[in-house]
Amino acid sequence: MKISSDNSLDPSHSASHPLAIHDLTVAYHRKPVLWDIDLDIPEGKLVGIVGPNGAGKSTLIKACMDLIPRASGEIKIYGEPYKKQRSLVGYVPQRESVDWDFPVSAQDVVAMGMYQKIGWFRSVKKKHLQKAKEVLDHVGIGHLANRQISQLSGGQQQRVFLARALAQDAKFYMMDEPFAAVDAATERAIVTLLHELKDQGKTCMVVHHDLATVAEYFDWVVLLNMRVVKAGPTEDVFTKENLMKTYGGKLSLLDEAAEAVSRGKSHK
Numbered sequence: 001m002k003i004s005s006d007n008s009l010d011p012s013h014s015a016s017h018p019l020a021i022h023d024l025t026v027a028y029h030r031k032p033v034l035w036d037i038d039l040d041i042p043e044g045k046l047v048g049i050v051g052p053n054g055a056g057k058s059t060l061i062k063a064c065m066d067l068i069p070r071a072s073g074e075i076k077i078y079g080e081p082y083k084k085q086r087s088l089v090g091y092v093p094q095r096e097s098v099d100w101d102f103p104v105s106a107q108d109v110v111a112m113g114m115y116q117k118i119g120w121f122r123s124v125k126k127k128h129l130q131k132a133k134e135v136l137d138h139v140g141i142g143h144l145a146n147r148q149i150s151q152l153s154g155g156q157q158q159r160v161f162l163a164r165a166l167a168q169d170a171k172f173y174m175m176d177e178p179f180a181a182v183d184a185a186t187e188r189a190i191v192t193l194l195h196e197l198k199d200q201g202k203t204c205m206v207v208h209h210d211l212a213t214v215a216e217y218f219d220w221v222v223l224l225n226m227r228v229v230k231a232g233p234t235e236d237v238f239t240k241e242n243l244m245k246t247y248g249g250k251l252s253l254l255d256e257a258a259e260a261v262s263r264g265k266s267h268k
Helices: 057-064 106-112 126-138 154-167 184-199 211-217 240-247 251-266
Strands: 019-028 031-041 046-050 072-076 089-092 172-176 203-207 220-225 227-233
Touching (some): 019 057, 031 057, 057 172, 106 126, 106 154, 154 172, 154 184, 220 240
């Protein structure tokens, strides 16, 4: 594939895809973290990004949102650069990357998701706060709307950021390990929410670390270890052979992978 002279992606990357990546390389201190990534994410799917620690999963999401520089490559959201399509993208960051001591309420955090509609430097109106409260109700923590985020549990904090992403009313959601270190009730709530978004025709790309639930949660998967090992429908891609290539023969992980594949087949 070649990048054309007008700086657009090769035509084989369709502008109808929520995400199209061509020849992406990201390096830290001259050491590649992602290398030669070529990937199209189809619309209306629940997509799991799966791979070992250090595989570049979070880096991939950050590169897609221009949060980190890239050494080479093109990334398009529905055929345009991210900066032109911000309003179409909802983002749920890793909880560890958030300053939870910042003095702000859950409702205020959710209202931040509407700033592009409200307008920067414009005041948040009563209707926006009401919308934020409704979204918090939807994720099951409306009663905590006025609680400072530092006073919330880990699962409640995660729900706040899910609510903020929902308030954006995006078409394409990128979530960086939303299931990490949450309670069982929050995990079920996230799964329900993902399916609601899919039913609305929206696309969710989720960094995920629990191999045992991949086949249950996602209908499309990207196996990543610096490069894309394999990407496609979960039933085709999430196999022991492909997981061995992705995880490099680490026995404990491969045992878990074998169990995950077996579970995935039993769900069919």
